[in-house]
Amino acid sequence: MKILVINAGSSSLKYQLYNMTDESVLAKGLVERIGMDSSILTHKPTNKSEMTEVSEILEHTTAIRKVLHALTDKEHGVIDSIDEIDAVGHRVVHGGESFKESAVVTEEAKKEIRRLFDLAPLHNPPSMMGIKAAEVNMPSIPQVVVFDTAFHQTMPEKAYMYAIPRVLYSKYKVRRYGAHGTSHDYVSKEAAKFLDRPLEDLKIITCHIGNGASITAVQGGVSVDTSMGMTPLEGLMMGTRSGDLDPAIVPFVMNKEELTVNEVNSMLNKHSGLLAISGVSSDMREITEGMEKGDANSKLAFDMYTYRVRKYIGSYAAAMNGVDAIVFTAGVGENSTVLREQVLKELTFLGVEIDEALNAIRSGEPRRISTEQSKVEVLVIPTNEELVIARDTFRLVQ
Ligand SMILES: Nc1ncnc2c1ncn2[C@@H]1O[C@H](COP(=O)(O)OP(=O)(O)O)[C@@H](O)[C@H]1O
Ligand SMILES: CC(=O)OP(=O)(O)O
Ligand SMILES: [Mg+2]
Numbered sequence: 001m002k003i004l005v006i007n008a009g010s011s012s013l014k015y016q017l018y019n020m021t022d023e024s025v026l027a028k029g030l031v032e033r034i035g036m037d038s039s040i041l042t043h044k045p046t047n048k049s050e051m052t053e054v055s056e057i058l059e060h061t062t063a064i065r066k067v068l069h070a071l072t073d074k075e076h077g078v079i080d081s082i083d084e085i086d087a088v089g090h091r092v093v094h095g096g097e098s099f100k101e102s103a104v105v106t107e108e109a110k111k112e113i114r115r116l117f118d119l120a121p122l123h124n125p126p127s128m129m130g131i132k133a134a135e136v137n138m139p140s141i142p143q144v145v146v147f148d149t150a151f152h153q154t155m156p157e158k159a160y161m162y163a164i165p166r167v168l169y170s171k172y173k174v175r176r177y178g179a180h181g182t183s184h185d186y187v188s189k190e191a192a193k194f195l196d197r198p199l200e201d202l203k204i205i206t207c208h209i210g211n212g213a214s215i216t217a218v219q220g221g222v223s224v225d226t227s228m229g230m231t232p233l234e235g236l237m238m239g240t241r242s243g244d245l246d247p248a249i250v251p252f253v254m255n256k257e258e259l260t261v262n263e264v265n266s267m268l269n270k271h272s273g274l275l276a277i278s279g280v281s282s283d284m285r286e287i288t289e290g291m292e293k294g295d296a297n298s299k300l301a302f303d304m305y306t307y308r309v310r311k312y313i314g315s316y317a318a319a320m321n322g323v324d325a326i327v328f329t330a331g332v333g334e335n336s337t338v339l340r341e342q343v344l345k346e347l348t349f350l351g352v353e354i355d356e357a358l359n360a361i362r363s364g365e366p367r368r369i370s371t372e373q374s375k376v377e378v379l380v381i382p383t384n385e386e387l388v389i390a391r392d393t394f395r396l397v398q
Pocket of ligand 3: 212
């Protein structure tokens, strides 16, 4: 069975085609700048040469049509016809309280995802565009939705409720939902496998540090708290997102700068975080470079960013009354030796002891970076959200 995994953003669409017989990736790629001038399709087949195509792609339906062309292309393709694709799995960020697990796309499910636009105006509309685009291009193929929020539906009330009038929860479902659940779920299970210990016995803090970033307390295999909130804005400082701030700042700034709701949302989601503090970039590689060159703003951005990761680890160790393992994953967590070092070197009070040589190793494999004596295991585990989506899709359409 072959499964196409789609992760649609507002102006981008990432894809991977899996052969589920051996869970191998036949091809993957990305369409960027959808709706802007000169969109770019980058197609990477596993055993063939890469292909890049610049053209005008105005919306997601055309983007998927281009992807299907690339997948069936004579020179760069990996399948002979679209009919070889048996199912499509979509990443959807917000599943609210309705979706506690992945689901087959039905009219009912789409209605529910649309209803959640209200709670996730920045995230669910692009997912819906991806679903619709796939339906238009592949009308007879079953589609599955896999939610970032699903894994966190196990959080207790004390962790997901906000201390604001309860009517806001009963009327609008204002509460913490979290995100990156497929990743936190996957790496916590992989950590237990790596440690060869039962997941049920473990207290794990999973740090998904990518462009978007969140930390989860995973106790006995379930999420008991997570740093992202009703939307993926709360918690850690991120590439372009502010993370935690005093909520009073929002009306204050709106008032002073005469900002609309959309403008303030855009400020906090797209013009804050590493980008705002460094004035250089939202990309951790460029922040690190800036810091090494002596740029004070990059240094401040890096210090603020890592300080928050450390504070969340400390608070989740308190939330679970202990921690057996800390896991780093996603673009920054997997690749940035300096970030992990900075975060971990002042967690000695927890008994964390890092092995500098192990931390410096670059590898795509799960690995330990703590010393033999460390009271807490510290692991780097490459995440694979697409594989989880492919597996769930496979399970649901069989
Ligand atoms: N070698 C590296 N060192 C530091 N940061 C890195 C490195 N490689 C990638 N990154 C960071 O990873 C981020 C992307 O992470 P990723 O998990 O792919 O994000 P997303 O899925 O949210 O787009 C980039 O913004 C970049 O800053
Ligand atoms: C929910 C979220 O933050 O996603 P991403 O990391 O892909 O931006
Ligand atoms: Mg991501």
